[in-house]
Amino acid sequence: xxxxxxxxxxxxxxxxxxxxxxxxxxxxxxxxxxxxxxxxxxxxxxxxxxxxxxxxxxxxxxxxxxxxxxxxxxxxxxxxxxxxxxxxxxxxxxxxxxxxxxxxxxxxxxxxxxxxxxxxxxxxxxxxxxxxxxxxxxxxxxxxxxxxxxxxxxxxxxxxxxxxxxxxxxxxxxxxxxxxxxxxxxxxxxxxxxxxxxxxxxxxxxxxxxxxxxxxxxxxxxxxxxxxxxxxxxxxxxxxxxxxxxxxxxxxxxxxxxxxxxxxxxxxxxxxxxxxxxxxxxxxxxxxxxxxxxxxxxxxxxxxxxxxxxxxxxxxxxxxxxxxxxxxxxxxxxxxxxxxxxxxxxxxxxxxxxxxxxxxxxxxxxxxxxxxxxxxxxxxxxxxxxxxxxxxxxxxxxxxxxxxxxxxxxxxxxxxxxxxxxxxxxxxxxxxxxxxxxxxxx
Amino acid sequence: xxxxxxxxxxxxxxxxxxxxxxxxxxxxxxxxxxxxxxxxxxxxxxxxxxxxxxxxxxxxxxxxxxxxxxxxxxxxxxxxxxxxxxxxxxxxxxxxxxxxxxxxxxxxxxxxxxxxxxxxxxxxxxxxxxxxxxxxxxxxxxxxxxxxxxxxxxxxxxxxxxxxxxxxxxxxxxxxxxxxxxxxxxxxxxxxxxxxxxxxxxxxxxxxxxxxxxxxxxxxxxxxxxxxxxxxxxxxxxxxxxxxxxxxxxxxxxxxxxxxxxxxxxxxxxxxxxxxxxxxxxxxxxxxxxxxxxxxxxxxxxxxxxxxxxxxxxxxxxxxxxxxxxxxxxxxxxxxxxxxxxxxxxxxxxxxxxxxxxxxxxxxxxxxxxxxxxxxxxxxxxxxxxxxxxxxxxxxxxxxxxxxxxxxxxxxxxxxxxxxxxxxxxxxxxxxxxxxxxxxxxxxxxxxxxxxxxxxxxxxxxxxxxxxxxxxxxxxxxxx
Numbered sequence: 001x002x003x004x005x006x007x008x009x010x011x012x013x014x015x016x017x018x019x020x021x022x023x024x025x026x027x028x029x030x031x032x033x034x035x036x037x038x039x040x041x042x043x044x045x046x047x048x049x050x051x052x053x054x055x056x057x058x059x060x061x062x063x064x065x066x067x068x069x070x071x072x073x074x075x076x077x078x079x080x081x082x083x084x085x086x087x088x089x090x091x092x093x094x095x096x097x098x099x100x101x102x103x104x105x106x107x108x109x110x111x112x113x114x115x116x117x118x119x120x121x122x123x124x125x126x127x128x129x130x131x132x133x134x135x136x137x138x139x140x141x142x143x144x145x146x147x148x149x150x151x152x153x154x155x156x157x158x159x160x161x162x163x164x165x166x167x168x169x170x171x172x173x174x175x176x177x178x179x180x181x182x183x184x185x186x187x188x189x190x191x192x193x194x195x196x197x198x199x200x201x202x203x204x205x206x207x208x209x210x211x212x213x214x215x216x217x218x219x220x221x222x223x224x225x226x227x228x229x230x231x232x233x234x235x236x237x238x239x240x241x242x243x244x245x246x247x248x249x250x251x252x253x254x255x256x257x258x259x260x261x262x263x264x265x266x267x268x269x270x271x272x273x274x275x276x277x278x279x280x281x282x283x284x285x286x287x288x289x290x291x292x293x294x295x296x297x298x299x300x301x302x303x304x305x306x307x308x309x310x311x312x313x314x315x316x317x318x319x320x321x322x323x324x325x326x327x328x329x330x331x332x333x334x335x336x337x338x339x340x341x342x343x344x345x346x347x348x349x350x351x352x353x354x355x356x357x358x359x360x361x362x363x364x365x366x367x368x369x370x371x372x373x374x375x376x377x378x379x380x381x382x383x384x385x386x387x388x389x390x391x392x393x394x395x396x397x398x399x400x401x402x403x404x405x406x407x408x409x410x411x412x413x414x415x416x417x418x419x420x421x422x423x424x425x426x427x428x429x430x431x432x433x434x435x436x437x438x439x440x441x442x
Numbered sequence: 443x444x445x446x447x448x449x450x451x452x453x454x455x456x457x458x459x460x461x462x463x464x465x466x467x468x469x470x471x472x473x474x475x476x477x478x479x480x481x482x483x484x485x486x487x488x489x490x491x492x493x494x495x496x497x498x499x500x501x502x503x504x505x506x507x508x509x510x511x512x513x514x515x516x517x518x519x520x521x522x523x524x525x526x527x528x529x530x531x532x533x534x535x536x537x538x539x540x541x542x543x544x545x546x547x548x549x550x551x552x553x554x555x556x557x558x559x560x561x562x563x564x565x566x567x568x569x570x571x572x573x574x575x576x577x578x579x580x581x582x583x584x585x586x587x588x589x590x591x592x593x594x595x596x597x598x599x600x601x602x603x604x605x606x607x608x609x610x611x612x613x614x615x616x617x618x619x620x621x622x623x624x625x626x627x628x629x630x631x632x633x634x635x636x637x638x639x640x641x642x643x644x645x646x647x648x649x650x651x652x653x654x655x656x657x658x659x660x661x662x663x664x665x666x667x668x669x670x671x672x673x674x675x676x677x678x679x680x681x682x683x684x685x686x687x688x689x690x691x692x693x694x695x696x697x698x699x700x701x702x703x704x705x706x707x708x709x710x711x712x713x714x715x716x717x718x719x720x721x722x723x724x725x726x727x728x729x730x731x732x733x734x735x736x737x738x739x740x741x742x743x744x745x746x747x748x749x750x751x752x753x754x755x756x757x758x759x760x761x762x763x764x765x766x767x768x769x770x771x772x773x774x775x776x777x778x779x780x781x782x783x784x785x786x787x788x789x790x791x792x793x794x795x796x797x798x799x800x801x802x803x804x805x806x807x808x809x810x811x812x813x814x815x816x817x818x819x820x821x822x823x824x825x826x827x828x829x830x831x832x833x834x835x836x837x838x839x840x841x842x843x844x845x846x847x848x849x850x851x852x853x854x855x856x857x858x859x860x861x862x863x864x865x866x867x868x869x870x871x872x873x874x875x876x877x878x879x880x881x882x883x884x885x886x887x888x889x890x891x892x893x894x895x896x897x898x899x900x901x902x903x904x905x906x907x908x909x910x911x912x913x914x915x916x917x918x919x920x921x922x
Contacts, residue, residue: 050520088504094575095499192840264634372832439685442687
């Protein structure tokens with residue numbers, strides 16, 4: 001039960017900003033959020049957990065000229081407002097003068113806050129949620145006799161409110177919802193046990209895929225993995241399945257984010273306007289899509305978000321900056337405080353099957369493990385599982401291998417992006433075909 | 443007041459205006475159905491962080507997190523709700539939501555009693571107040587200066603410091619009240635070096651359940667700065683790592699992340715109760731070479747992974763997981779122990795009151811063997827010597843695990859030669875442990891840097907091991 005509404009949160013933000021002024025801050029910004037949610041998990045046909053979440057919190061950042069301090073708390077009582085501002089101010093007494101610190105420039109504040117249709121509560125109780133989860137898991141368990149066990153299916157629904165405001169007079173906030181159905185299932189063959197999962201998520205309950213389709217996809221994936229082989233160490237072309245290609249997009253974004261650039265800690269330094277992909281590649285961000293998971297009318301500093309190309313004709317067109325990193329670089333913020341919203345890479349015209357046909361012989365990666373992606377050097381080395389492809393067809397599952405290369409060369413060697421972009425999450429991409437990587441196995 | 447339970451009562455009951463009578467009322471509400479087990483977890487946490495970047499103290503923050511998580515368990519079913527408000531009406535509402543998991547049934551009433559004789563592995567201090575603000579920032583500036591003075595190729599230095607002060611109070615369905623005050627500090631130095639247009643990074647740090655004065659002892663903080671620079675400079679010289687199956691020698695200490703991934707997660711009770719782990723049903727079997735004895739011990743004084751009591755109120759202790767290669771035990775919380783007919787091992791942990799507890803590791807390490815580390819390296823014709831790692835990950839069902847080396851060298855003809863670029867190592871937990879062919883006499887625990895993630899929950903952990911040799915492991919480099 002949310003005991004809060006937007007007006008209440010706006011009042012708390014106003015109180016925080018007024019208190020910050022009273023305690024002597026020259027600038028301040030504040031955010032308040034409240035959220036409630038329900039998670040119901042069914043395992044082997046029985047309800048396993050019912051979790052109710054109910055959070056709230058506030059945060060404030062104060063600036064004394066160019067010295068900054070932040071504080072936050074889960075306590076929303078009026079006395080907590082004074083104490084939290086006071087904690088932020090005492091931090092700011094110790095931080096250094098930093099010419100780049102401060103709010104984003106006032107003229108950049110979002111003028112009109114468009115309603116992006118992000119609030120679609122799901123009126124579902126734990127019993128109904130359990131029934132959907134049960135249908136999802138049941139479909140998965142009935143898919144194949146080799147399905148041997150389950151980690152269960154979970155239905156999640158959540159709704160949150162937030163308000164952000166700063167001493168430029170900007171204040172904005174809105175409710176958002178997020179719902180999902182997921183399933184994790186196990187299969188066994190000749191003593192080899194595998195696990196896989198699938199999920200659907202959306203801001204709109206009616207746009208979730210059916211629980212049965214999620215269960216079926218989880219089961220299809222796990223059964224396909226059974227009896228994997230370990231292949232010999234080789235160099236070959238690699239297809240990253242769409243849901244993993246999203247991670248390669250973030251490897252790009254991490255390298256063109258402000259802090260990586262002003263610290264000179266990126267493998268993509270000084271590349272603005274330069275080719276970093278083949279010339280057909282276009283990567284955009286689309287923060288104003290209605291009902292989308294990554295949409296936001298303004299960023300975490302109140303700056304209006306922008307629909308723009310980050311890469312076009314293969315060349316880097318813009319960095320990913322907030323006002324702080326922009327000042328450090330002598331540039332303008334790109335409205336990316338809080339990240340890139342609804343990123344998209346255009347497909348190159350081939351279907352997933354055509355991608356495999358074009359690869360002819362190589363590795364299809366469907367799972368990655370570990371963190372081996374180095375933003376400073378671009379060196380990339382990760383654990384993988386997937387399928388060996390012969391004559392453009394999936395031949396057999398493979399596991400316990402690694403894929404390695406350098407992100408510069410991987411981006412340069414991007415041969416195609418498939419049309420198979422129907423994946424859950426905020427990133428819009430199909431599968432990627434990369435010309436050559438090192439695959440380590442036997 | 444220096445008793446953890448007294449401090450916990452004062453912070454979590456007295457301060458928000460609760461008492462034992464209100465606790466009983468909430469527990470009665472939680473137990474008013476057919477409930478097998480229930481608990482309430484109160485938490486008040488403060489966290490202070492500082493970041494030095496570009497030579498200046500750039501950021502600082504102060505956070506307060508407080509609330510209570512209420513859990514009701516009936517058979518294998520769990521109901522859970524939490525509140526950020528330590529107020530009776532909100533606690534009663536959460537209890538009502540949590541108990542809804544169970545059928546209506548008998549009522550249980552429970553008197554509250556305090557647990558006594560709890561261990562004390564660390565002092566119940568507030569580490570935020572362990573140094574003055576000036577001393578905290580002076581230390582960070584000193585490390586920045588130290589790193590920059592160490593080598594002219596150092597271009598960037600980022601020093602981050604965190605001090606956390608967590609006070610928890612747990613009451614279970616038997617009415618037992620247990621409390622803990624958990625200090626935790628962490629300091630890290632990250633450097634970027636540049637030479638002839640090539641850039642590399644290095645990172646080093648440490649932590650403990652202590653005050654921040656920990657970093658002043660034995661020049662620990664300064665040591666992190668020197669170590670980060672050393673690593674980064676080694677990486678400037680690194681050549682492409684090999685690709686394929688090779689003998690791998692792991693250095694002592696932090697490379698123990700191998701054990702955390704290859705065996706630790708797979709031995710957590712929840713996975714084994716459900717039969718989803720590659721180690722399920724294998725107690726008593728040989729799962730590692732006879733040289734391997736692996737333990738989890740949450741009762742090491744002042745270690746990052748240690749706890750006086752776990753988050754269900756069970757005292758922590760040493761659990762021998764693998765003894766001379768034989769699988770001996772799983773890591774248990776109360777619920778999985780009860781369902782498997784085993785004893786809780788003090789491994790029921792949670793990220794916060796807003797999360798459900800589950801079996802988690804504390805400090806996991808391998809006992810030392812007999813070999814001189816030099817002898818182990820000398821035994822390898824061509825292989826990899828890996829001494830520093832980033833993170834790792836495991837698929838507990840297939841047993842496949844990875845861990846990523848951030849500092850490694852080639853071994854050629856029994857000698858350490860060229861440094862190689864970071865590479866991911868991949869193996870199958872149950873197989874790799876049987877290929878441990880030499881174990882060193884140089885057991886070391888990591889410097890207090892580990893954080894483990896499971897089902898979206900992060901908890902501080904420790905790892906450790908002596909130098910050890912794995913006869914064959916897949917190395918994910920680019921030099922085929």
